[in-house]
Amino acid sequence: MNEFSYELILTEISDEQIKAVYREYSEDMIRSQFSYKVVFNIKNDKVIHFQSKTIEIKNCSNNQIEYTVLSD
Amino acid sequence: MRRLQIVAVFSVTLAGCIPSQSDSSISLGSEVYTNYEIGKTQKAAIGDPLIRVTKGKFLITDVYEATSTDTISQKGFYSSSSFVIKKGDKFSVEEYVRPNFKLRPLSTSYPSSYILMSTERQVLKINDYYSNYPYEPTQKITFEKVLH
Numbered sequence: 001m002n003e004f005s006y007e008l009i010l011t012e013i014s015d016e017q018i019k020a021v022y023r024e025y026s027e028d029m030i031r032s033q034f035s036y037k038v039v040f041n042i043k044n045d046k047v048i049h050f051q052s053k054t055i056e057i058k059n060c061s062n063n064q065i066e067y068t069v070l071s072d
Numbered sequence: 073m074r075r076l077q078i079v080a081v082f083s084v085t086l087a088g089c090i091p092s093q094s095d096s097s098i099s100l101g102s103e104v105y106t107n108y109e110i111g112k113t114q115k116a117a118i119g120d121p122l123i124r125v126t127k128g129k130f131l132i133t134d135v136y137e138a139t140s141t142d143t144i145s146q147k148g149f150y151s152s153s154s155f156v157i158k159k160g161d162k163f164s165v166e167e168y169v170r171p172n173f174k175l176r177p178l179s180t181s182y183p184s185s186y187i188l189m190s191t192e193r194q195v196l197k198i199n200d201y202y203s204n205y206p207y208e209p210t211q212k213i214t215f216e217k218v219l220h
């Protein structure tokens with residue numbers, strides 16, 4: 001089955017920033033040329049945007065966040 | 073989670089008709105799987121996907137100005153070809169050429185928004201003139217079943 005996937009993997013959480021890695025997959029094979037790191041500043045604004053998605057960060061701890069995807 | 077997402081509306085030309093900007097169109101949808109639900113609060117730890125989206129097969133969800141079958145032909149600048157499609161015929165995405173690609177509605181007012189089909193290889197290519205200059209294929213979509 002021909003599938004295309006992408007994901008945003010959480011890599012680091014602090015009070016001011018959330019860091020993640022964007023990855024794409026085609027047929028479960030990673031498309032490494034399309035992987036990149038993403039940093040979101042959340043110090044002043046708890047709503048972040050990635051591609052067409054809007055995400056609200058509700059709570060942060062050192063290794064876990066609570067979030068809501070508001071729209072995609 | 074699973075949902076059907078309409079991702080694009082393509083302008084096509086009915087075979088035998090004079091091409092015009094208001095010809096019939098096809099809606100293509102794709103099955104989309106996500107690890108989230110809009111409006112629902114969830115948790116993610118380091119190493120977890122904050123967002124994960126998987127797009128599955130494409131499906132013709134409707135054929136406008138058509139009954140059960142239609143013959144569609146190219147509306148672009150490559151060599152012309154045509155074949156019959158039926159409502160419910162499935163497509164699958166074969167290749168994504170550039171990252172973050174999202175099929176956008178191709179307005180019927182754009183004469184260079186087109187689909188290209190090859191009857192020999194049963195391949196339908198979709199090119200996006202405006203966002204992918206100069207005319208590189210952005211996606212290649214293959215018919216799931218032989219139509220001829």
